[in-house]
Amino acid sequence: MSRWVNLAAALSLTLAAPALAQSAKPHNYGIGTPATPQQIAGWNIDVRPDGEGLPPGKGSVKDGEKLYLERCAACHGEFGESAGRWPQLAQGKGTLASNDPVKTVGSYFPYASSVFDYVRHAMPFGDAQSLTNDELYAVVAFVLNLNDIVDDKFVLSKETWNQVKMPNVDGFYNDDRETTEKAFWNKSPCMKDCRAPVKITGHASVIDVTPDDKTARKGGVE
Amino acid sequence: MTDKTDAPRPSRRRFLTGAAGLVAAGAAGAVHADDANLPPNVAPWSKTLGDGVAVRPYGHPSKFEKDVIRRDVQWLTATRESSVSFTPLHELDGIITPNGLCFERHHGGIAEIDPADYRLMIHGLVDKPLIFTLEDLKRLPRVNRIYFLECAANSGMEWRGAQLNGCQYTHGMIHSVMYTGVPLKLLLDQVGVKPNGKWLLVEGGDASGLDRSLPMEKALDDCLIAYRMNGEMLRPEQGYPVRLVVPGWQGNIWIKWLRRIEVGDQPWYTREETSKYTDLMPNGKARKFTFVMDAKSVITSPSPQAPIKKKGFLVISGLAWSGRGKIARVDVSLDGGRNWRAAKIDGPVLDKSLVRFYAETEWNGEPLLLQSRAMDDTGYVQPSKNDLRAIRGVNSIYHNNGIQTWSVKANGEVENVEVG
Numbered sequence: 001m002s003r004w005v006n007l008a009a010a011l012s013l014t015l016a017a018p019a020l021a022q023s024a025k026p027h028n029y030g031i032g033t034p035a036t037p038q039q040i041a042g043w044n045i046d047v048r049p050d051g052e053g054l055p056p057g058k059g060s061v062k063d064g065e066k067l068y069l070e071r072c073a074a075c076h077g078e079f080g081e082s083a084g085r086w087p088q089l090a091q092g093k094g095t096l097a098s099n100d101p102v103k104t105v106g107s108y109f110p111y112a113s114s115v116f117d118y119v120r121h122a123m124p125f126g127d128a129q130s131l132t133n134d135e136l137y138a139v140v141a142f143v144l145n146l147n148d149i150v151d152d153k154f155v156l157s158k159e160t161w162n163q164v165k166m167p168n169v170d171g172f173y174n175d176d177r178e179t180t181e182k183a184f185w186n187k188s189p190c191m192k193d194c195r196a197p198v199k200i201t202g203h204a205s206v207i208d209v210t211p212d213d214k215t216a217r218k219g220g221v222e
Numbered sequence: 223m224t225d226k227t228d229a230p231r232p233s234r235r236r237f238l239t240g241a242a243g244l245v246a247a248g249a250a251g252a253v254h255a256d257d258a259n260l261p262p263n264v265a266p267w268s269k270t271l272g273d274g275v276a277v278r279p280y281g282h283p284s285k286f287e288k289d290v291i292r293r294d295v296q297w298l299t300a301t302r303e304s305s306v307s308f309t310p311l312h313e314l315d316g317i318i319t320p321n322g323l324c325f326e327r328h329h330g331g332i333a334e335i336d337p338a339d340y341r342l343m344i345h346g347l348v349d350k351p352l353i354f355t356l357e358d359l360k361r362l363p364r365v366n367r368i369y370f371l372e373c374a375a376n377s378g379m380e381w382r383g384a385q386l387n388g389c390q391y392t393h394g395m396i397h398s399v400m401y402t403g404v405p406l407k408l409l410l411d412q413v414g415v416k417p418n419g420k421w422l423l424v425e426g427g428d429a430s431g432l433d434r435s436l437p438m439e440k441a442l443d444d445c446l447i448a449y450r451m452n453g454e455m456l457r458p459e460q461g462y463p464v465r466l467v468v469p470g471w472q473g474n475i476w477i478k479w480l481r482r483i484e485v486g487d488q489p490w491y492t493r494e495e496t497s498k499y500t501d502l503m504p505n506g507k508a509r510k511f512t513f514v515m516d517a518k519s520v521i522t523s524p525s526p527q528a529p530i531k532k533k534g535f536l537v538i539s540g541l542a543w544s545g546r547g548k549i550a551r552v553d554v555s556l557d558g559g560r561n562w563r564a565a566k567i568d569g570p571v572l573d574k575s576l577v578r579f580y581a582e583t584e585w586n587g588e589p590l591l592l593q594s595r596a597m598d599d600t601g602y603v604q605p606s607k608n609d610l611r612a613i614r615g616v617n618s619i620y621h622n623n624g625i626q627t628w629s630v631k632a633n634g635e636v637e638n639v640e641v642g
Binding site for chain 2: 026027028029031032033034035039040043044045046047048049075084085086096097099101103105108109110111113114115117118121122125126128129171172173174175176177180181183184185186187189190191192193194195197198199200201202203204205207209210211
């Protein structure tokens, strides 16, 4: 048995040596077809904070309002306040440090591109990628206006992009767990008498929100 | 359309009364047994022929396992097309999740993609933008890797206290399968990344077009463009025909129905990495790009949906995992974290994969406060929920990896509780 293993090991070494020597330059398998500029343009719909990726076109808050009422308000509410349990798009400013933070385009989103890119990919929910470029600019302008970020006369386009200042742009910082949570690294955690006697302070059964026969979904969208 | 998945769901109350009855009567799991099938009698399946081969061309679990299903929580979301269903962890053992039980999280429903019409486009800061068909991808060299996938919002409903009664709901946004796929590095080598290419935009082809920014370093390290899970092609719910595998990182970036990769020189700050998947701290500021899943564990049995049925010998069973590497050890406590002992790990211990642990004990009806504590090979120790809250507050939604407590009562019933 061990002879076979050794033989195999020796073989793979000799076989691997030339391959390794070549590995500085990645192997080209000749698989895949060149993507044409037209093909890329049809799918390349992302937009960055600096405006990279913005399409040609423009849209006003005024045009956006009309479109929003037709295409968005049924779920997100006339003022972005949310209809039922759909996401709320406006208000919530000053709540982030409270016990009940309300995260919206105005209170939380750091960049207008996070809204534009998302609506361009996914909204209206159930009819994605159906808005024209002008409609996109208009409806995003209106959502910004609902959040008092741009005024009623504003027209959003590539040219006016940099005028949009999002209130929470400085609200984020890079993952710092490895420094601020250093205490969670511990080579010999306590094993005996680690704490005072334990008391139960909360019960899931009291809250009683776990699905069962009574609360089983009846079906349908709310 | 969705009614089929709405198969009879077992009531927690039925579970619990059932358990109480069993313990009181001292009979184990035999409530529904039919004497006619028990020795010395001979059951009908010993006398008559069953289904022949290929009667079940794609096999299903036994009809007696019909309650082993994904479940959702109706009040969590407005619609099932952007929602989540949970893996029934309490019904499973080992470390591999069966394909049909892997939790689902969709933002625009399940895309049904004809593999003939599948295309993966790679462009941006590259020498040679390319489009790959599924057949192209399958011709390339491939690897097989077992990884867990955990949603960053797993246990997110528990930040403010014990809420959902069952590990399916508290911890079921996780699964672990063997992926077959092409290393992302190999594909990037085919297009030739320009020196200023530092980030990738990875984008889904479903109706949500979910897009995220992936750092180049991770892409070149261990990411896969996967098309198989547990040997067979990906399930539609998991992104058929192609998904991104980002080992150890939050599930949201494991783009399903992957259609496009764009190489850029900076992150995009998409909605899914700003409005969502940022962790709000008590001071109102939020951590961003918290990709890695911290070490975590949960006891899957006993648990609220899997009460103790009999006094005497008891195997406590659970799962542990870490996005930073391998699990080094799991400890179990019976008294809410006062005293701990090392659990026995059984089965493979792989990088960024689930690990199965067991702890054996005798139980005679005394109340228990069961906990498990995972440690990984970086020395990270899973914190208590209160230690976590002391730093992260209760508004983070994401990354709740605090130690779970199950309270076991005299009748074997188990409840999700908070301890102080």
